[in-house]
Amino acid sequence: MSLEPTALQLQVRDTPDLGLLVVAPAGCGKSEALALRVQGMIRRGVAAGPRRILVATFSNRAKDNIRERLRSYLTAAELRDKVTVINFHGLAARLYRSHAAAIGLDPGWELPENDWVKEQCQRMGLIYGQISAVDKALRQAKQDMVDDDEVMRRLEAVGNRDAIEVERLRIKDQQLTYDDLPRMAELILANDAVAGLYSAHFAAVAVDEFQDLTPQQLRMINRIGAGRTTYAGDLAQGIYGFTGAKPEEIHAAIVDEVATVIELTESHRSSPAVLAAVNALTPLTLGSELTCAAPNTWPSGGIAAEVHHQSADSEAEWLVKAAKAILSRAPGQRIGVISRIGSRRRFADAALAAEPGFEVHRWDDGVLDTETARRVRSTLANVDSAAVLTSKDPIEALRDLADFHELQDPADRLALADALGWVLELLTQGLAPTDIAKRVRVGDNSTLLTRPGVHLLSGHAGKGQQFDWVFAIGVEDGNVPFFEAKTPEALLEEARVLSVIMSRARHGLVLSHATAVPALSGTVWSKDPSRFLTAELRAQLTDAAGLVEWFKAADWVAVAGR
Incomplete structure (x- = not known):
């Protein structure tokens, strides 16, 4: 990220219309633009008197990130008195605790602190697939403005007895889950008096990662700040359909709502070679094509390659050698080894964990x-x-x-x-x-974000992160796209998962696939390269030999310092 705001980021700051859509693909300075946007609104007197600006995020990490950016542009008093930064579950919890009684709900029910549904499923002895089915049934039953009786009717119609049992236990224990909170919040905001109170209190709203919104969450935001909301995000990063997000539907609704659209297309994260590969996927993701902010500052222009292996084991052995080659030349760099699904990554996990000499961080460990x-x-x-x-x-x-x-x-x-x-x-x-x-590792999740070495993670876990190098492994049909993705909508999201994985890379990107891949059962499957490896994408990729030549020719002092 450049230290000085770009012309488009300043346009985001200075646009007087309160209804604004900021299209900001990966690496284009979205968080910076949002912080500048809040600064501009405050300096223009939007949040006059006791009124405030609401900034809504999807996670604590995103909340902390935007708060840190705001500190660069606001005084301590402005941040304290004029801005409320909160994630969606925190907003829903505040609404429930403060106003549940206004619509006849009991504000004394337990708020969620951990994955209560999963814990009950484990108590019932359910296995992974059964737990996923329960999660899906409960989530789908609760994504409208319905009461507990209607939720139970919907579950009965679906016929998932485990989900019905978990829901009965939840009501008996007077427990709310993460799926219940937005449902309760929407019921509460349907009360005009409560909605009016929040609409009057918040002069404007800003939403980070609009593509992750569910229709339910968008309805919540509209009850507070319709026509006065800044939405920032990118359709090509819409990979949370399994949580109820509907990127195209949300995008269309936002375009109808806002007065102005500003598109950021200059990437400050990735090398020209990585961006060319990511751009080649835009016909599949419906995203925006990006340009490199400072192409001449990337040593040798970066690198993007495709590498084929006969087996998942040989892929893992090759990956160890590649990681050694990078870390011996640039020991402070971070290598992301990313797979669409964790089971496909297990060969690399085992090979890297057995290799002494560099740190390995498995993101799905405790x-x-x-x-x-x-x-x-x-x-x-x-x-x-x-x-x-x-x-x-x-x-x-x-x-x-x-x-x-x-x-x-x-x-x-x-x-x-x-x-x-x-x-x-x-x-x-x-x-x-x-x-x-x-x-078992000791520390906190923030330690993963800056530690050098090899990082092992899934495509969804990597969203919002960046690595000096990304090795996307298992780029095969059945893994990406995932074998359960059958509909056009599901395949669109799978292409976006691959795009998100690729766009985590700064210097270099390697797309790797193998022919023989053993299943967990021991059966060896013959795999084809992913259908997403189109002719357009392959035209932007070198092969294994080209990757080796790049390694030999690169100015590694410059690479390590970039």
């Missing part, structure tokens, strides 16, 4: 604070997997072993509950307690 890590490791030393998995309540069996009920601090209990849920998931997959113990 990242625990020191005390929680100590308790989990101590628990795992005494776990009998068979006894836990065959017990009447596996969650409670693990909690007893971990002395969970001795903990008094709510934060400590939440951290340990989440960690034990992760342990149970791995035990269910057949991992030995000693192997799980080796995967």
Whole structure:
């Protein structure tokens, strides 16, 4: 990112229309533009008197990121008195606690603190596919403005008995889940008095990552700031359809609502070679083509390559050599090894974990604070997997072993509950307690964002992140696009997943695929390269030999310093 705002970012700041759509693909300075937008509105007196500007995000990490950017453009008093930065679940929780009684709801029900649905499914002894089906049934039943009775009628119509049992238990325990909060918030905002209160309090609204909005969340925002909302994001990064997001529908509604559209197309993240590859996918993703902000500053113009392997094992061996080659020349750099689904990545995970000499960070492992890590490791030393998995309540069996009920601090209990849920998931997959113990890391998730070395993650987990190098592995039909993607809408989202993976790269991008890939059952499948490797994309990619030549010719001092 350049230190000085670009002309288009300044246009975002200075546009007087309160209804604004900012189309901002990966690396184009979206967060900077949003922070400037808030600064401009405050300096123009939009939030006069006691009124404030609401900034809504989808995660705590995004909330912290935009707050940090705002500190660069606002005084401490402006940030404190004029801006409310909150994620959608936090906004829904505030509405529920403050106004549930206004529409006859009980504000005393428990708010969600962890994945309560998954925990109940684990208690019931359900496995991965069953848990996913329960999640889907509950989510789909709750994405409209309906009460609990209607939710139960919808579940009965679907016929998922496990989901019905979980919902009955939720009502009995007076518990809200992450799917219930926006539903309750929408019911509350349907009350004109409450909606009027929030509309009067917030002079304007800004939404980060509009493409991730569900119709329900958009209706919430409209009740607070219709016509006065700045939306920022990118259709090509709309990869959360499984949570209820509908990027095209949301985009069309926003275009109808706002007065002005500004498109940022200058990337400050990626080399010309990476951008050329990402641009080649735009016919499949319906995204915007990008230009490189400073093409001459990238050593050798960067690199984008396609590499084929006979087997997933040989791919993993090659990947270890490639990681060694990079980190021996530029030890401070970060390499993202990304697969659409985690099981396809397991060969690379094993090969890299067995290789001494550089750090390997597995993003789907437990990242625990020191005390929680100590308790989990101590628990795992005494776990009998068979006894836990065959017990009447596996969650409670693990909690007893971990002395969970001795903990008094709510934060400590939440951290340990989440960690034990992760342990149970791995035990269910057949991992030995000693192997799980080796995967416990101490720290917090923020430590992953800047650590050099190799990072192992999924395409969805990488959204919003960047790496010096990205190795997209398993670029095969069945993995990306995922084998369950059959409809045009599902295939569109799968192309966007690949685009998101590719656009994480700064210097270099490698798209890797193999012919022989063993399934978890042991059956070896013959795979074809992904259908997304179109002639247009391949025209922007070099091969393995070209990649080696680039490595030999590159100015690695410049690469390491970029």
